[in-house]
Amino acid sequence: MHKITAYLFLDEQAKQLVDQVHGTSISLTFSEAAVLALLLSSPNAIFTKEALLEAGWPDRVVAPTSLTQCISTLRKKLEPYTEVQLKTIARRGYQLHVSEQSHVKMLAINDADAIRDAIVGVSAWTKFAGIALLCVILAIVWYVSDRHAMVKHLVKWHADKFISLNIGGTVGTAQMFYIGDEEHLHPSLWQKHLAPEGNLVDSIKHFSAFVATDGHNYSMAICPELDADACNGSGIINITALDAKPAGLNMAEFIPLSQQMEQRIRYNRIVLPTDDTAMGELLEHNYHADIYFPVAGELLVRNDLSMSLVYEGKNKGKFYSTSCITDQDCLTTPIKYTIRGEFEQYQTEISNLKVDVFHVKVQQKELTKPDEVSASAMQFYREIRKHDIRDEDLFYYRIYQNEQTAVWIIPQMGQVVAWAQYSQIKL
Known part of the structure; x- marks a missing residue:
C-alpha cells in the first residue's frame, strides 16, 4: 500500500x-x-x-x-x-x-x-493561525460557560476579616464576607443598627456570627452558641439593615417580638413528621430562615424565607424558593415571591474558606400582589418587583453548614447573609 x-x-x-x-x-x-x-x-x-x-x-x-x-x-x-x-x-x-x-x-x-x-x-x-484560532474558540466557550459566570460573580467576594459585635451586652466576633474595598467595613456600620451596650439580653451569654455587606446593606446572622457547630437552630437572629440611618434596634424588645411574629404568622416553614424509615423517591433539602429588616421609625419587616434543593445528579437539580414578607402589625398582607429553576453546585473557596456556590437558572417567577402594603414594607415590594422583572440567573452561597443549620448569602434585597434551619424531607 x-x-x-x-x-x-x-x-x-x-x-x-x-x-x-x-x-x-x-x-x-x-x-x-x-x-x-x-x-x-x-x-x-x-x-x-x-x-x-x-x-x-x-x-x-x-x-x-x-x-x-x-x-x-x-x-x-x-x-x-x-x-x-x-x-x-x-x-x-x-x-x-x-x-x-x-x-x-x-x-x-x-x-x-x-x-x-x-x-x-x-x-x-498556518500552525500559529491554527493555535490562535483554537485559543479564541476556547476563550469564547469559557466566556459563555456557566462556570465562567460563577467565577466572575465569586471573585467579587472576600472573607479575610473579622469584626467585633455587641449583641444584647455580649461581645463576640463575627466572620465577615464583603464585596468591594475596605472603606465601608468599619464595625460601626453593623453595630449602629443595634441598641447601645446597656440594652442587655440575659438569654444571650455568647454567640457565633457571620456578617456580610455588598456595600449597600449590612446583614448579620447570629446563633446563641459559642461554637457554630453546636447551633441547632434555636434562637437564631437574622438582621439586615437597608438604610444608612441607624436603626437602633432594641434587642430586649426585638427577641420576644420576633418570637411572637414567628408564632403568629407562619407561611413557609415545612412541618412534617420525622420518618427516618421512609423510602421516598426524592430527598428535599429544605432551609428556612426568618430575616428582619429594622428601619428607624418604621414597622419591623420580616421575610419568612424557605429554600429547597432536590438533587437530580451529583451537583445539579431543582431549586425552589419562596419568600413571604409582612410587617409586625400585619398591616401588610403577605408579599409572596416564588422562584423555581435549576441549579448547578460548585465547591470552591472565598479567601481560603470553603463555600458552595449554587448557580440558579430561573425558569419561573411568581410575585403575588398584596391587597395592602404599609409604608414600611413598600420598598420591599418595589425591590422584589424590580428583580421579578429582570433576574434570570441568581447565585446563592452556602458559607457554612452543620447537621441542623446552614449559613447562606442570599440574593434578595441585595446580598443578605442568613442563618437557616436545615432539614431533609423524603418525598
Whole structure:
C-alpha cells in the first residue's frame, strides 16, 4: 500500500486507488498502477519515459504513445484530488507532485503517520493561525460557560476579616464576607443598627456570627452558641439593615417580638413528621430562615424565607424558593415571591474558606400582589418587583453548614447573609 496523501492510497497489488474519506476505490490497469508506483517511489523526482515504459510494460516493446495514453488516463483518475499533480517535464519525462496542504481533506483517525504529517507538514504561519484560532474558540466557550459566570460573580467576594459585635451586652466576633474595598467595613456600620451596650439580653451569654455587606446593606446572622457547630437552630437572629440611618434596634424588645411574629404568622416553614424509615423517591433539602429588616421609625419587616434543593445528579437539580414578607402589625398582607429553576453546585473557596456556590437558572417567577402594603414594607415590594422583572440567573452561597443549620448569602434585597434551619424531607 503506497501512501499518496493522508487519505488517498495506492493498492498496487489490488490495482486500485483507495479513498478513505469517501470509502471508495478507483480501478487501475496493471500499467497505470506500476507507473504510479514508480512515480510515488520518489515524489518530485523526474522519471524518464524509458524508465516509466520499463515499469509499466516489463519485458515488452510498446510504442511511446502507450505511455502518453497511460499518463492521460491516470490524470483523469486523479483529477478529483487537486493536490496531486502529474506533471509533464518537457524533453525530460514526468514528475508526481503532492502538495504539502493535501492534509486538508480529512485525516484517517487510525493513521498516526497521517496525523503527524498533517501537523508537521504545514507552515509555521498556518500552525500559529491554527493555535490562535483554537485559543479564541476556547476563550469564547469559557466566556459563555456557566462556570465562567460563577467565577466572575465569586471573585467579587472576600472573607479575610473579622469584626467585633455587641449583641444584647455580649461581645463576640463575627466572620465577615464583603464585596468591594475596605472603606465601608468599619464595625460601626453593623453595630449602629443595634441598641447601645446597656440594652442587655440575659438569654444571650455568647454567640457565633457571620456578617456580610455588598456595600449597600449590612446583614448579620447570629446563633446563641459559642461554637457554630453546636447551633441547632434555636434562637437564631437574622438582621439586615437597608438604610444608612441607624436603626437602633432594641434587642430586649426585638427577641420576644420576633418570637411572637414567628408564632403568629407562619407561611413557609415545612412541618412534617420525622420518618427516618421512609423510602421516598426524592430527598428535599429544605432551609428556612426568618430575616428582619429594622428601619428607624418604621414597622419591623420580616421575610419568612424557605429554600429547597432536590438533587437530580451529583451537583445539579431543582431549586425552589419562596419568600413571604409582612410587617409586625400585619398591616401588610403577605408579599409572596416564588422562584423555581435549576441549579448547578460548585465547591470552591472565598479567601481560603470553603463555600458552595449554587448557580440558579430561573425558569419561573411568581410575585403575588398584596391587597395592602404599609409604608414600611413598600420598598420591599418595589425591590422584589424590580428583580421579578429582570433576574434570570441568581447565585446563592452556602458559607457554612452543620447537621441542623446552614449559613447562606442570599440574593434578595441585595446580598443578605442568613442563618437557616436545615432539614431533609423524603418525598
